[in-house]
Amino acid sequence: MAKELTSRAENYSQWYNDLVIKADLAENSAVRGSMVIKPYGYAIWEKMQSALDQMFKDTGHENAYFPLFIPKSFFAKEAAHVEGFAKECAVVTHYRLKNDGKGGVMVDESAKLEEELIVRPTSETIIWDTYKKWIQSYRDLPLLINQWANVVRWEMRTRLFLRTAEFLWQEGHTAHATKDEAVKEAELILDLYAEFAEKWMGVPVLKGVKSPGERFAGAVETYCIEALMQDGKALQAGTSHFLGQNFAKAFDVKFVTKDNQQEYVWATSWGVSTRLVGALIMSHSDDNGLVLPPKLAPIQVVIVPIYKKPEQLDEITLEVDKIVKDLKSRGISVKFDNRDTHKPGFKFAEWELKGVPVRLAIGPRDLENGTVEVARRDTLEKETLAIQDIAHKIENLLENIQNNIYQKALSFRDDNTFTVDSWDEFKDRIEKGGFVWAHWDGTPETEEKIKDETKATIRLIPIDGKLKEGKCIYTEKPSQQRVVFAKAY
Amino acid sequence: MAKELTSRAENYSQWYNDLVIKADLAENSAVRGSMVIKPYGYAIWEKMQSALDQMFKDTGHENAYFPLFIPKSFFAKEAAHVEGFAKECAVVTHYRLKNDGKGGVMVDESAKLEEELIVRPTSETIIWDTYKKWIQSYRDLPLLINQWANVVRWEMRTRLFLRTAEFLWQEGHTAHATKDEAVKEAELILDLYAEFAEKWMGVPVLKGVKSPGERFAGAVETYCIEALMQDGKALQAGTSHFLGQNFAKAFDVKFVTKDNQQEYVWATSWGVSTRLVGALIMSHSDDNGLVLPPKLAPIQVVIVPIYKKPEQLDEITLEVDKIVKDLKSRGISVKFDNRDTHKPGFKFAEWELKGVPVRLAIGPRDLENGTVEVARRDTLEKETLAIQDIAHKIENLLENIQNNIYQKALSFRDDNTFTVDSWDEFKDRIEKGGFVWAHWDGTPETEEKIKDETKATIRLIPIDGKLKEGKCIYTEKPSQQRVVFAKAY
Numbered sequence: 002m003a004k005e006l007t008s009r010a011e012n013y014s015q016w017y018n019d020l021v022i023k024a025d026l027a028e029n030s031a032v033r034g035s036m037v038i039k040p041y042g043y044a045i046w047e048k049m050q051s052a053l054d055q056m057f058k059d060t061g062h063e064n065a066y067f068p069l070f071i072p073k074s075f076f077a078k079e080a081a082h083v084e085g086f087a088k089e090c091a092v093v094t095h096y097r098l099k100n101d102g103k104g105g106v107m108v109d110e111s112a113k114l115e116e117e118l119i120v121r122p123t124s125e126t127i128i129w130d131t132y133k134k135w136i137q138s139y140r141d142l143p144l145l146i147n148q149w150a151n152v153v154r155w156e157m158r159t160r161l162f163l164r165t166a167e168f169l170w171q172e173g174h175t176a177h178a179t180k181d182e183a184v185k186e187a188e189l190i191l192d193l194y195a196e197f198a199e200k201w202m203g204v205p206v207l208k209g210v211k212s213p214g215e216r217f218a219g220a221v222e223t224y225c226i227e228a229l230m231q232d233g234k235a236l237q238a239g240t241s242h243f244l245g246q247n248f249a250k251a252f253d254v255k256f257v258t259k260d261n262q263q264e265y266v267w268a269t270s271w272g273v274s275t276r277l278v279g280a281l282i283m284s285h286s287d288d289n290g291l292v293l294p295p296k297l298a299p300i301q302v303v304i305v306p307i308y309k310k311p312e313q314l315d316e317i318t319l320e321v322d323k324i325v326k327d328l329k330s331r332g333i334s335v336k337f338d339n340r341d342t343h344k345p346g347f348k349f350a351e352w353e354l355k356g357v358p359v360r361l362a363i364g365p366r367d368l369e370n371g372t373v374e375v376a377r378r379d380t381l382e383k384e385t386l387a388i389q390d391i392a393h394k395i396e397n398l399l400e401n402i403q404n405n406i407y408q409k410a411l412s413f414r415d416d417n418t419f420t421v422d423s424w425d426e427f428k429d430r431i432e433k434g435g436f437v438w439a440h441w442d443g444t445p446e447t448e449e450k451i452k453d454e455t456k457a458t459i460r461l462i463p464i465d466g467k468l469k470e471g472k473c474i475y476t477e478k479p480s481q482q483r484v485v486f487a488k489a490y
Numbered sequence: 491m492a493k494e495l496t497s498r499a500e501n502y503s504q505w506y507n508d509l510v511i512k513a514d515l516a517e518n519s520a521v522r523g524s525m526v527i528k529p530y531g532y533a534i535w536e537k538m539q540s541a542l543d544q545m546f547k548d549t550g551h552e553n554a555y556f557p558l559f560i561p562k563s564f565f566a567k568e569a570a571h572v573e574g575f576a577k578e579c580a581v582v583t584h585y586r587l588k589n590d591g592k593g594g595v596m597v598d599e600s601a602k603l604e605e606e607l608i609v610r611p612t613s614e615t616i617i618w619d620t621y622k623k624w625i626q627s628y629r630d631l632p633l634l635i636n637q638w639a640n641v642v643r644w645e646m647r648t649r650l651f652l653r654t655a656e657f658l659w660q661e662g663h664t665a666h667a668t669k670d671e672a673v674k675e676a677e678l679i680l681d682l683y684a685e686f687a688e689k690w691m692g693v694p695v696l697k698g699v700k701s702p703g704e705r706f707a708g709a710v711e712t713y714c715i716e717a718l719m720q721d722g723k724a725l726q727a728g729t730s731h732f733l734g735q736n737f738a739k740a741f742d743v744k745f746v747t748k749d750n751q752q753e754y755v756w757a758t759s760w761g762v763s764t765r766l767v768g769a770l771i772m773s774h775s776d777d778n779g780l781v782l783p784p785k786l787a788p789i790q791v792v793i794v795p796i797y798k799k800p801e802q803l804d805e806i807t808l809e810v811d812k813i814v815k816d817l818k819s820r821g822i823s824v825k826f827d828n829r830d831t832h833k834p835g836f837k838f839a840e841w842e843l844k845g846v847p848v849r850l851a852i853g854p855r856d857l858e859n860g861t862v863e864v865a866r867r868d869t870l871e872k873e874t875l876a877i878q879d880i881a882h883k884i885e886n887l888l889e890n891i892q893n894n895i896y897q898k899a900l901s902f903r904d905d906n907t908f909t910v911d912s913w914d915e916f917k918d919r920i921e922k923g924g925f926v927w928a929h930w931d932g933t934p935e936t937e938e939k940i941k942d943e944t945k946a947t948i949r950l951i952p953i954d955g956k957l958k959e960g961k962c963i964y965t966e967k968p969s970q971q972r973v974v975f976a977k978a979y
Binding site for chain 2: 032068
């Protein structure tokens, strides 16, 4: 079963598509560019949501819900914003269908909207129109709001999880009395995203800011986290934007300061999406299937009975029931795969494909010896352990796997991170993949030329403050610090 | 503050609107018929979601996600379904905007979709198109899937929570090998909804089926729960549909039975929505504001310090910290309202308006006496209790309040449930409000005439099996059992 996957070496892109389909994560729908997220894929997203939601709440954010539709005129209010999103908008123009007289239905032209509605590609405009009503005084600030929602961007080339016309995400929208506070909020969220990526997803990320050309449409500064996939391409895993007063000005949102002055409100917005599921898959999985970090695995432990006669299954079940109970009391999710329709080998391959972190196998000989076979998905290693205290051992093993997955991804990134100082070396490295630290003269023209010639983009400009001067790899003009280049998803 | 609410007696409808706005639950948005759900209102919905989601999972259902957009042609495949929904559909016709040359944007006519997309009013069609790919054999059944999503129905008259163009809901869509199993599923979910309404919302409900005229478009049978609001109007709080093989036939979804026969799949669908928040408000709240059942209250306990000097607040805080810790360890959510910008009286009124079930007040004299003032929102009663073991007492009190709210609503419903046998009596009772049990001859014509003359609809036909014959109140023709009439939201 697992063998049907294309290998990564053979065709990484095909391997990814195969895996998403065969592991029952998602599939394409009848609607161009929109996916169906299947239960197993959705369960991973739910675990991500739950962890992120708690992090947002722990830092004082509240959830709310704003309309799916945005009046067209709102869109035009922030010039850069509309420029960035107008070309990929789904537009609602009518509100009724009627019989077409041929057994089908057609749009009822008499039900045309006076003003068209845009299906939200992101919600800054409708939210800042609302904030105008909510914010009068400094006492109303800060406003720390998040929403879990679907959004639509009419992408031309789509890929399951990574780029879809409709996707699920969270979008935070905060309002502040000072610039400093808003910048701190954008940075706080960046740190929180990085922590989530590393501690939960087991994906190491670089933090930095985008070059002006890669900024969010309407932002003053876009902070981002970037991860490196196994094929050496970068993937933007989350962004947090300092919006300055751009949206406050566009929607005329002012507040009265403590000194009784009228001032425009400062803003941030930030989001991560179902794209993270794609990043998770691409970071850890192998030619046998998914490798899921225990903290996000829908099923953490699977138990497969090995038996020939029904009486043997009964005896095994008695022992398994005890293990299941003990695991559950520790908050560990476990599935006893006692299907009699499939053989153990089939089950092993299936759960490997689905990335369950730990597999236990128990047969009659194990019962005699008081043992159980424990297989870990990340390394594919097996060992036979005494069944006594097994739940406790598995609890430790899951932690160990979580750490190992992260360390493995970190080593991979380290091995694929390069510092280059010449244009030839740069072209060569970029072609082979990985993060390439190089000097850039800071101009959009050079950024564009490098992109045209190599397909590499500036993934981020570091913000750790450690400046070190050098010469641009392309123009040899002076540069203040190295930036990170890569080809990207 | 709370005094600004219109009273229920004066104008129930205005009271409801005032309350939704003033308790910060929701507000109208710039998009016709779409609401903004504010953080306090959304927190109630989140608690509902969490309880329902657990109930669905405990009964073997899994979550998934299907596209927001539905191709127009899918819609026409089930005749009754399209008839029911075509008149209230938002239709996407274009996928791009462009500059209008006047600083605004306009629809780009060159980006017209070949086939228009409908924003889902419900997802049977897109889901059954997907199930066709997922179901081949009896081994693939049952398929027990739920989705949490937004849907759009272009309602002409909208009201916050109760009827909005866009709303949030869950929609379950299950597929079964036999009719019997599908009917059982529809009934299981009906019971689950009723349990949720009664145990969590504190809202007693009647269970039954809809008359053919009130059935879901495409259903063979629509099961429903109906609640009675304080103004004597009924509110449909949840529906569960047995769809027969209608959608399987429309989308050609067959499976191979154990006997190797090809058969169409049997289906159910079921949903509850943010409308439940409206039902919750209308069932329990009073002229002082919201009354929330503890199990769904975002904040279960609020503590207000009574002090003149800052040192007093310090001493009170020391005591409060202990109470807060003890309450939290019991899983009780608590807020210490130590704002120095507002007086206790203001805070009392604010938390009453927001329906926090229990309020504690602690002043210097309480510290001396080892006491605390405990006020319960449901009865507005206050008592002074020894502070010792106070968290335990509050835990019991919250249970007591949860029960009391339900009992009060149950008494109200009992007092407003009537059995009538004559047309004059019927018209009189319907006018005054309440559930009216009366005989009906079973014809759509009579149902329609009764509705025209009194605005009353058949809320449900009981399914408890206790038939008792009589004569139709309108036509005096024979009737097998009484049905429940009411004016409804």
